[in-house]
Amino acid sequence: MQNKRPLSHGQEVEQMQRDYSDHNWSDPETQSATLLEAITTFEENNLPYALIGGIAGRGLGRPRVTHDIDLFIAPEDAKCALKALSERGFTTEERDPAWLFKAWKNNTLVDLIFKSSGDIYFDEEMQKHVQRVPFNDHFINLISPEDFVVIKAAVHQEHIPHHWHDALAVLTEGNLDWEYLVKRARFSPRRVLSLLVYAQSNDIAVPLEAIQTLYRKLFEMRSQVPKKVIYPYREIHESKESSRPKDSIIYIKARIMEALNTDERTADHDIKVVVTENSVDVRGEVFTKDQQKAVHEVVRGISPDKEFRNHVFVRTLPGPEESEVIQ
Structure with a gap:
C-alpha cells in the first residue's frame, strides 16, 4: 500500500500518465470482472458501499462510456477497504x-471515494436508500437516483460539464422520490x-413544489426554537474499532x-467545515443569530477540545417582492 506523500512535478506527471493509461486499457469485460x-x-x-460515477449513470438512465470504477464508502471504512x-x-x-484512495487490478482503476464535493458523505441516510x-x-x-442527482449537481464544474448532463438524464427518467431529493439537497441547495x-x-418534469420548497428553505427567514442536538452517526462495530x-x-x-x-437548526444551510490537527474552521451563512449559535453548539458537541473558528455570519436574503411575469 502506498501512502500519500508530496510529489515532485515529474512524479505528478508520471502519476497522471499512469491514471490516464489505466483509464484507456480497461475493456468492458475486464472492467466488469x-x-x-x-x-x-x-x-x-461487511463494508457498506454504493456504485457511483459513469457505471451508475448507465444504470440510472445516462448511457456514457467510462473506463474506471467509482465506489462510494464511509470515511471510517476507507482504510479497511483499501487493506x-x-x-x-x-x-x-x-x-x-x-x-480519495485508489486501487488497480487487471489494468482497471477503482476509485474509493469517501467524500464528494459539497462535503457529501456515504452516511446512514444514503445507505438506507441504496438500490440492490x-x-x-x-x-x-x-446509489439512489436522488443522491446521484445531488452529487452530480454539487461536483459540476466548467471543465467537467458531463456531471450536469448526467443529472439531467436521471431527472428525465423520472420515478424520483422528490421529498427525499429535496431533503438531500441540503448538502448543496x-x-x-x-x-x-x-x-x-428544458421541459423536464420537475414538480414546481420541489423548486418552491428549496427556494423557501434557502431564502425565507425562519425563526426556529432550539431543539436538542442529536447525532445519528452510524455506530462502529467493535471488531473494527481498532x-x-x-x-x-x-x-x-x-x-x-x-x-x-x-x-x-442548522440543516439547509451551505456551511463548509475544515478540520486540522488543532482546529475546526467553519464558514458559511445563516439567517438568524440563533442558527449561528447552534452551529457553535453542534461543532463543540463533536469536537470540544479543538480550537473553534466560527466564520458563519448572519445574512438576510429576502425573496422577490412580486412574481415574475412574462409578457
Whole structure:
C-alpha cells in the first residue's frame, strides 16, 4: 500500500500518465470482472458501499462510456477497504487522505471515494436508500437516483460539464422520490435548485413544489426554537474499532457535517467545515443569530477540545417582492 506523500512535478506527471493509461486499457469485460471482485471483497468484509460515477449513470438512465470504477464508502471504512483490496491482489494507493484512495487490478482503476464535493458523505441516510440491482448474474449496490442527482449537481464544474448532463438524464427518467431529493439537497441547495430550474426550462418534469420548497428553505427567514442536538452517526462495530480511529481528521469532519446537516437548526444551510490537527474552521451563512449559535453548539458537541473558528455570519436574503411575469 502506498501512502500519500508530496510529489515532485515529474512524479505528478508520471502519476497522471499512469491514471490516464489505466483509464484507456480497461475493456468492458475486464472492467466488469474487476468490479465484481472489488464489491465481493467489500461484502465479504461487511463494508457498506454504493456504485457511483459513469457505471451508475448507465444504470440510472445516462448511457456514457467510462473506463474506471467509482465506489462510494464511509470515511471510517476507507482504510479497511483499501487493506482488503490489497490483500485481494489490488495495487493500492492513498491518493488523497481527505477524500480519495485508489486501487488497480487487471489494468482497471477503482476509485474509493469517501467524500464528494459539497462535503457529501456515504452516511446512514444514503445507505438506507441504496438500490440492490442485478449485474452480470450478481447483485450490486447502486446509489439512489436522488443522491446521484445531488452529487452530480454539487461536483459540476466548467471543465467537467458531463456531471450536469448526467443529472439531467436521471431527472428525465423520472420515478424520483422528490421529498427525499429535496431533503438531500441540503448538502448543496443552491446548485440543486439551479439544476431543477434549468431542467424545468428544458421541459423536464420537475414538480414546481420541489423548486418552491428549496427556494423557501434557502431564502425565507425562519425563526426556529432550539431543539436538542442529536447525532445519528452510524455506530462502529467493535471488531473494527481498532482500524477506524475516532479521533482522525476525516472521521471528525464527517461527524460534524452529518450533525450540522441533521440538526433542524442548522440543516439547509451551505456551511463548509475544515478540520486540522488543532482546529475546526467553519464558514458559511445563516439567517438568524440563533442558527449561528447552534452551529457553535453542534461543532463543540463533536469536537470540544479543538480550537473553534466560527466564520458563519448572519445574512438576510429576502425573496422577490412580486412574481415574475412574462409578457
